Amino acid sequence: MPGTPGPVPAPVPAWGITLPLPGLTLDRHRRLVERLPDLGYGDVWSAEGGGTDAFTPLAATAAWSQRLRIATGIVPVHTRGPAVLAQTAATLAQLAPGRVLLGIGASVPAHVTDINGIPFDEPFKRTRDVLRFLTAALRGEHVAGDFDTFSIAGYRLPHPPARPVKVILGALRPGMLRLGFTEGDGAITNLLRARDLPKVLDAVGPQPPGKELVVKVFVCPTEDAGYARRAARPFLAWILNREPYRRFHEWLGNGDLLAETHRRWAAGDHPGAQRALPDALVDDLFLHGPPERIRERLREFLLPGVTAVQLYVSPPPDALAVPERLFDLLARLGPHGG
Numbered sequence: 001m002p003g004t005p006g007p008v009p010a011p012v013p014a015w016g017i018t019l020p021l022p023g024l025t026l027d028r029h030r031r032l033v034e035r036l037p038d039l040g041y042g043d044v045w046s047a048e049g050g051g052t053d054a055f056t057p058l059a060a061t062a063a064w065s066q067r068l069r070i071a072t073g074i075v076p077v078h079t080r081g082p083a084v085l086a087q088t089a090a091t092l093a094q095l096a097p098g099r100v101l102l103g104i105g106a107s108v109p110a111h112v113t114d115i116n117g118i119p120f121d122e123p124f125k126r127t128r129d130v131l132r133f134l135t136a137a138l139r140g141e142h143v144a145g146d147f148d149t150f151s152i153a154g155y156r157l158p159h160p161p162a163r164p165v166k167v168i169l170g171a172l173r174p175g176m177l178r179l180g181f182t183e184g185d186g187a188i189t190n191l192l193r194a195r196d197l198p199k200v201l202d203a204v205g206p207q208p209p210g211k212e213l214v215v216k217v218f219v220c221p222t223e224d225a226g227y228a229r230r231a232a233r234p235f236l237a238w239i240l241n242r243e244p245y246r247r248f249h250e251w252l253g254n255g256d257l258l259a260e261t262h263r264r265w266a267a268g269d270h271p272g273a274q275r276a277l278p279d280a281l282v283d284d285l286f287l288h289g290p291p292e293r294i295r296e297r298l299r300e301f302l303l304p305g306v307t308a309v310q311l312y313v314s315p316p317p318d319a320l321a322v323p324e325r326l327f328d329l330l331a332r333l334g335p336h337g338g
Helices: 030-039 056-064 082-095 109-114 123-137 174-182 194-204 225-240 243-252 255-266 270-275 279-285 291-301 323-333
Strands: 014-018 043-046 069-072 100-105 143-146 151-155 166-170 186-190 212-220 286-288 308-313
Touching: 014 069, 030 056, 030 323, 043 056, 043 308, 056 069, 056 082, 082 100, 082 123, 082 151, 100 123, 123 143, 123 166, 123 174, 166 174, 166 212, 174 186, 174 194, 186 194, 194 212, 194 243, 194 291, 212 225, 212 291, 225 243, 225 255, 225 270, 225 279, 225 286, 243 255, 255 270, 279 286, 286 291, 291 308, 291 323, 308 323
Parallel strands: 014 043, 014 308, 043 069, 069 100, 100 166, 166 186, 186 212, 212 286, 212 308
Antiparallel strands: 143 151
């Protein structure tokens, strides 16, 4: 019928880069941040484990660019108090109003207990409780009372964000994915193959407008496959033998592919666990090759329902030495294709 509106087109997924880039200290990122929007990137992401904290790179990005969304992917819920997380997100929102996305999650015991001395207790409940606290506090509500994993005597942000801060969850399996979409603003999933993504989407189900499903993908833009695999194996063997990721890949149906690396890791043979990772799996979890080839493989992740792709880029050493070469590599890798 004339005048009947057609279907609303799905939003174009955002492309983002995780900063700081490995091998490049934060103070050397300003020119890169200023160039990112012109290279096709709309997001800057950070994460927190055993190296750079999650929030300093985002504060620097907000100071260097007024065009980029800044996002954590993720901050562990055990290592900061709920009010401190709310304060930090609200402070960032003063620097980047309407452009802050707070990704929180359970993380892994190695980042919570082993290096911070904090018990990794009840990760699902802790994540749920922090999410509930944050969604209320960031709206300016007074929060008080007993949660399952902590109690709050009473807290209200003095200056809640004038424009909303989205809170999403680092989520690997159905329970956390559903929590992210029912009580939060969505989820970020991580370390999976493009062929695994439909199972995640099925677990999420119909997505209300405005919710986020972010996919983090690791890439090494080099034609030297041997170099890329050598660079990827230590990380992949370590993380795939963390219990949350082991269970994630078992749920995805990849248990048989990883059985030998799990056996060797449990026996204390960490080099053997690295060698036991099949080349094909390494290539699917840490994409490598010419930037144009990687870009085409990244498009396999942009299924309906995915709102953003977060790239963890491990550039070859020669690209880090010359800024213009690095910019060219990221341009060819990104959505505009150079």
